[in-house]
Amino acid sequence: MDDKIYRMYELLYQRFGPQHWWPGETPFEVMVGAVLTQNTNWANVEKAIGNLKERGWLSPQALHSLPLEAIAEAIRPSGYFNVKAKRLKALVDFLWEEYQGDLERMFAEDTDTLRGKLLSIPGLGPETVDSILLYAGNKLAFVVDAYTKRIFSRHGLCFEDVDYHQLQSLITESIPKDVSLYNEFHALLVKVGKEYCKKRQPLCANCPLAGL
Ligand code: SF4
Numbered sequence: 001m002d003d004k005i006y007r008m009y010e011l012l013y014q015r016f017g018p019q020h021w022w023p024g025e026t027p028f029e030v031m032v033g034a035v036l037t038q039n040t041n042w043a044n045v046e047k048a049i050g051n052l053k054e055r056g057w058l059s060p061q062a063l064h065s066l067p068l069e070a071i072a073e074a075i076r077p078s079g080y081f082n083v084k085a086k087r088l089k090a091l092v093d094f095l096w097e098e099y100q101g102d103l104e105r106m107f108a109e110d111t112d113t114l115r116g117k118l119l120s121i122p123g124l125g126p127e128t129v130d131s132i133l134l135y136a137g138n139k140l141a142f143v144v145d146a147y148t149k150r151i152f153s154r155h156g157l158c159f160e161d162v163d164y165h166q167l168q169s170l171i172t173e174s175i176p177k178d179v180s181l182y183n184e185f186h187a188l189l190v191k192v193g194k195e196y197c198k199k200r201q202p203l204c205a206n207c208p209l210a211g212l
Contacts, residue, residue, distance in 0.1 A: 002157065005174035008209060009181070012188035015208035019187035022135035027103055029058060030136035034128050035087050036078040047077035060101040063092040087123035094121055107137035115141065126164045134186070140179055143186045144168050147193025154202065155212055 023042075024030035029049065036045045051074040052058040057066060072085035092101075098117065099105040106114065111133060118129040126144070133141035144167050153160040158167050175181060196207035204210050 002170070002174045004155070004157065004212060005171055008151075008155075008212060009175060009185045009188065011208045011211070012192055013184065016188055016191050019184060019191060021183055021187040022131070024135075027107070027136040028060060031091070031103070031132050032058065032063075032088060034131040034135065035091060035124070036075060036084055037131075038080070038084070038087075038128060040079045044077050044079060048075040048081075051075065051077070060092055060095055060103065063088060064096050064101065083123065087121070090121050091118075091124065094118075103136075107139065111139045111141060114139075126168075130168075134179070134182055138179055140177055140182065142168050142172050142182045144171070145186075145190070147197065148186070148189050150199070151189060151193060151197050151209070154197065155209070 022030045022033065024033055032052070033045055033049060036048050049058065055074060057063060057071070057074060063071060068085050068089055071088060072081045075081050075084055075088070078084055094117070095101055095103065095106060109117075114137075115129055115133060118124055118132060119126065130141040130143045133139040134143055144164050148171075149158070149160055149162055149167060152158045152167060152170075153162065158170060171185075172182075175185065192207065192209060196203045196209075
């Protein structure tokens, strides 16, 4: 347990306030966004989701019945669209096979059991799965990403190539087990990572975490 970690959250929240994550009108939209955001920026994800909405395809029923090529074409703006279409389809097929397409039933599952099942879907790694659990399912799952690794390693809390679960445990053992806190903390880390803790040149002088 490291007090510095909760202090980090407090400093970020004091400076930036609530981040209102994750942008999305429904849990299903959040889940789709979590797959589409792999290796791209959010503006591209928004375009892809906009295309799905325009066509009336942003539902478990539609994505389950559509051919892969049609989905790929609609999500083209998100990049790697053929790969992502396969991942989306695999996720939606899983939702139908295991829970008859009912997202509420899926999220009623115990968190660790569901995490294990989602991780067995091709192309879904721990960051995507935890994003789905936390932001679509409101479940206790802390999301670790490249920004988290960079910020924590620059503050001497881990190595930059730290294992996902090792860093996740370090964080969750140092903060209260609270879904809203997990939600906010990850969003705040992304914010400070984008604005200050840049890859090549960290802008420490005005960063809210400079005092740490
Ligand atoms: S920019 Fe500097 S102070 Fe801010 S998180 Fe990165 S290393 Fe820390």
